[in-house]
Amino acid sequence: MTGIGKSFLGIRVLRGIDLSATAGEVHAVVGENGAGKSTLMKILAGVHQPDEGTVEIGGETRSFAHPVEAQRAGVAIIYQEFNLLPERSVADNVFLGREPTRRGLVDRAAMDEATSRLLDELDEHSFGPRALVKDLSVAQQQVVEIVKALSVDARIVVMDEPTAALAEHEVELLYRLIRRLQGRGIAVLYISHRLREVFDLADRVTVLKDGAHVATVPAKDVTTGELVKMMVGRELDAYFPAKAEESAIGEVRLTVRGGGNGKLDGIDLELRAGEIVGVAGLQGSGRSSLVKAIFGAEPFTRGEMTPARPASVRAGVAAGIGLVTEDRKAEGLALNQSVRDNALLVARAIGHRSRTTVSDLLRRVQLAPPRQETEVKYLSGGNQQKVVLAKWLTVSPKVLLFDEPTRGVDVGAKAAIHDLMRELANAGTAILMISSELPELIGMSDRIVVLRDGRVAGQLPAGSSEEAVMALAAADGVAA
Known part of the structure; x- marks a missing residue:
């Protein structure tokens, strides 16, 4: 993404943003609320169209008028609030709007088989393709979202605050899934306020502030304090205030x-x-x-x-x-x-x-x-x-x-x-x-x-x- 700009109702929310990602890379995008992270990702996913700038995927300039066009180009986005139908099965959700047919009818056997294969690739065996989404934990529902992305042969997966609703032990499952996506050569764009996750996972980090690009740095070359300063524009000498004195x-x-x-x-x-x-x-x-x-x-x-x-x-x-x-x-x-x-x-x-x-x-x-x-x-x-x-x-x-x-x-x-x-x-x-x-x-x-x-x-x-x-x-x- 090069020189991306966007305004809403005359208010400029993105100004000349550059962002790149390579196959198998986890690229974290960080910044305070209102920095422009979600808007930038929605432009990549075809939800919004940029006022200026270009999007290239695989070296080819692309313009998306609709999220379906971005999906066909290999872009999948997993929002903080999942887009799943709770009363439908896992397979129904994975192939929603793309159901395979046989003799004019939905081929549920083919859907189940394809979903099972994708779950096997992620080494996920705690539920099957016919399980109802409403019966799954939050972490399992996130797996379904990732399976959806794999089912459309995504080359780029955007994750927006993926651990917001996860317990500590469930975060490790997500880490493993992301490593598997990397192993498949998928680029992961990772939005999170949790800086520990950024340092655990990311190869590079891009910092946005007030709709502008501040810096893109290798994660190993920046400290937590330096990253915070880039995000908020000031030093945070300590993350936490002093504890209470016994007296x-x-x-x-x-x-x-x-x-x-x-x-x-x-x-x-x-x-x-x-x-x-x-x-x-x-x-x-x-x-x-x-x-x-x-x-x-x-x-x-x-x-x-x-x-x-x-x-x-x-x-x-x-x-x-x-x-x-x-x-x-x-x-x-x-x-x-x-x-x-x-x-x-x-x-x-x-x-x-x-x-x-x-x-x-x-x-x-x-x-x-x-x-x-x-x-x-x-x-x-x-x-x-x-x-x-x-x-x-x-x-x-x-x-x-x-x-x-x-x-x-x-x-x-x-x-x-x-x-x-x-x-x-x-x-x-x-x-x-x-x-x-x-x-x-x-x-x-x-x-x-x-x-x-x-x-x-x-x-x-x-x-x-x-x-x-x-x-x-x-x-x-x-x-x-």
């Missing part, structure tokens, strides 16, 4: 003794004012169930809790507990409503009169939208998360639960969210934080509680290693 940790704000329900058993937990307690565990360990039980969304049915265990969400909020959910779009925001209305959701629901104006709240979370009337669905992921935080600041909860607080947000927004979390803790809030990113978990936590199979497997002090966390999280104390 700054105050009274007990929440206690659970023997807490249990259908997903949890024998939970013992204590949270104090001023501290951030991290929660680690593999997929299915009970992390999200724990915060939902404390909050009253999936209440404890046995055990003791102080304040008294809430039987509902409203009771949890009344007890001074807030929850920043894992899925902000489905559970944390009213997407078609304004920034202002979303910021006031909790306060209005419980009839609370906030002494702080919405403008002050938005400044505190470092959000400067065009207008408070802007619908939340038009904001970036990082700014949406800041609105979620703002809605809880209106009621000043004593205990604030965070489930994947920085999932799908860029490095600048991450730093702002981390700083705010530590600011809240320093002001006396007790914070419980789930994160699948071990560097974040270790960097932010004053101590770490590790869950396994719905139980507390152990606790670790601040600064513990990733290996120590995984050894507790994995079955039999052996990290996978």
Whole structure:
């Protein structure tokens, strides 16, 4: 891609972007939200057409008026939100719109055979071609997307935040799949906010900022700090704010003794004012169930809790507990409503009169939208998360639960969210934080509680290693 430019409604979003990829290369494309990454990839995939510049594939200049034309040229894009039909089979999804026929009827046997062959090539045997997509895990659905790409003989595969919804152990599966794509001579364009993945996988890295090309460098020739500086335009001396001093940790704000329900058993937990307690565990360990039980969304049915265990969400909020959910779009925001209305959701629901104006709240979370009337669905992921935080600041909860607080947000927004979390803790809030990113978990936590199979497997002090966390999280104390 050479000299790519693009404007929407007179606003220039891409300016003279150059990007290249070679067979078998993983080329990471990074930058803050709004840098132009997705727009550039959508031009390659035929969703948008460039205002200027050229696209060449295999040395041939191409122009795509429709995504199908890009697909026929060997370009496949796997979006963060998968394009799959949940009620249909794996084979149906792989060959959707391209079903082989025999005597005028869909040849399902041929579809199944071809899908099985592609699954074998990826060494994926946990499901077959007739499995329904709705019954698959997120990681397995991602495999289906990759199989779709292979089925059209893709030469270029674009992956947009491919690990956003994956648990830590599932990321390794994705790594293996990407290596297999490389072995087939496929070029992989990899968009991610997780810089560790960039350094694990990428041969080269292209940095975009404000719609312009900043640099393209070999991944081995740049440090994390240098990459961050190119992305945000300033030094980030440390990824995480300083941890709490022992003297700054105050009274007990929440206690659970023997807490249990259908997903949890024998939970013992204590949270104090001023501290951030991290929660680690593999997929299915009970992390999200724990915060939902404390909050009253999936209440404890046995055990003791102080304040008294809430039987509902409203009771949890009344007890001074807030929850920043894992899925902000489905559970944390009213997407078609304004920034202002979303910021006031909790306060209005419980009839609370906030002494702080919405403008002050938005400044505190470092959000400067065009207008408070802007619908939340038009904001970036990082700014949406800041609105979620703002809605809880209106009621000043004593205990604030965070489930994947920085999932799908860029490095600048991450730093702002981390700083705010530590600011809240320093002001006396007790914070419980789930994160699948071990560097974040270790960097932010004053101590770490590790869950396994719905139980507390152990606790670790601040600064513990990733290996120590995984050894507790994995079955039999052996990290996978």
